[in-house]
Amino acid sequence: MKKNFLRGLVLCLALLLAIPLAASASVVQPTEMFYVYDGANVLSEATEATIVYNNDTLFAACGAEIVFVTVPSTGSMDISDYAYKLFNDWGIGSAERNNGVLILLEIGEEEYWYLQGSGIETRLTTGDLAALVDTYLEPDFAVGDYDAGAAKLFEQLFARVANIYGVTAHYKTYSGFTERASAPAATAKPSTSSSGSTFTPQRREAKRSGFLGTILKWIVWFMIINFVLGLFKRRSYRRRGLPVAALGFFLFKPWRLFTRRASTATPPPASGPAPRGTGGTTTFSSARRAGWYAGAGSSVVKNIVRSSSSARKSSGGSSFSSSRSSFSSGGRSSGFGGGRSSGGFSRSGGGGVSRGGGGGRHR
């Protein structure tokens, strides 16, 4: 009874410790739209569509990505640290050119932060960004018209970045996501390097954790703890010559922590120390138990692992109909925990990084 209580206590403590680990300083995850995340719900659909569709054009032309993120709060993180982590977690901009730009609006504190990739920081300096933000975002931001400020700033950033790379990308405003044509609206000429070769930006696999990912982490932790606690029963099973390490997972039955011990798991009759691995003079019941552990046990473990990995894969590809109507043949759907859209336009970070400078309206 006391042993069960101690095991239960250890398990509860371990789970409690896992909670802060799971909830440790983290930033929001990108949605399938990637280029805009309106967590504070201050941007109109027209602005979001304009940002998303024009970014498609820009990325195709030169790999640049201009991402707008609004959040009610950055939590305990400083806005500059939050922006830095978000930029590198999302991989904004192409990996080859590191030419992403992030505009983060923290509505609750009425602050914002702008940050550019390491590959563009010499041509679009923080000073340049400061001047643009001060002219096109700040006046509207100060009076609470975040949507207007974001729209104006995005247009200017689009023009500036396109100019930096010398691409002919036509900016277009959209009234909503339903207006999208099947092909990118702008005729963006792919940028070419001085050697004449065409630059083709690559997208990286989107990093998604989401709700299912968190559940899977908890399951893995639970299995690990279960395995470790089960090893406490090694002594009695070692006498019987059973491979303890492989059996660890099955030796600890957590449901018994809170119920009276049933009589099923009775220890084998003590018939003296049996040589390890030889079987010796084991009884029929212990031999059958050994067979179950040695044969079916390992396959049960394999099945658990297999179903976890398939669940992970299905979280990346599964979809449910979003509130917005689909476009083109593939349709646009939001994955559970994010991921690529089913058959349509795929948006994700190009893998760009930032060195963490930037500036903003920050007390």
Add this chain to the structure above:
Amino acid sequence: MFKKQKFSENRSLAWTVFAVVVALTVVFSGGGALRAQRKAAADVFYYGVNNDGLCISADMTERVAAARNLADVAGRYESVSADLASAVDTAADAAEADAKSGELSSLATQNAALGRAVEQLYTELENASLSEADTTFALSQYKEFVSRGLTIGRDGYNARAEAFNETISSFPASVVAKVSGVGSLGLFR
């Protein structure tokens, strides 16, 4: 009667030679290893983590330039204290001198001093009646200055310098470092 020992049979002399050889080995090879580790960290300061020029050295150059631009703007207005602008110029000169001589520890100190001087100057500039062009220019230079400071603080050099400083502060590396004259590296955060 005291018997004169042969040179090759002199135990005391042998121990003395042994001690000298050990000391020289420790100083030269141990000190050499520490010097190599220090140089590796310093190279990141000058050339970047990926050897791509994105480094603190380049950031410091831009940061000092932005500071001097702010001092220039301040110099055009009598309402802004000349002492503040002068303090920025002095700190910028000291930082440039340290950068040139490779005194990274001193440069880290000067960088912090420059940051304080610029903060004081910009606070006064914000309250002064500047022209629209100068207001925009001062804002952009200040943001550039702060941005470079953040980038410098996050640079990979700092982690390497910190690891090196920890190494030479622990025994017996601390003894070798002292004997070999290998000093610690400045941290820019």
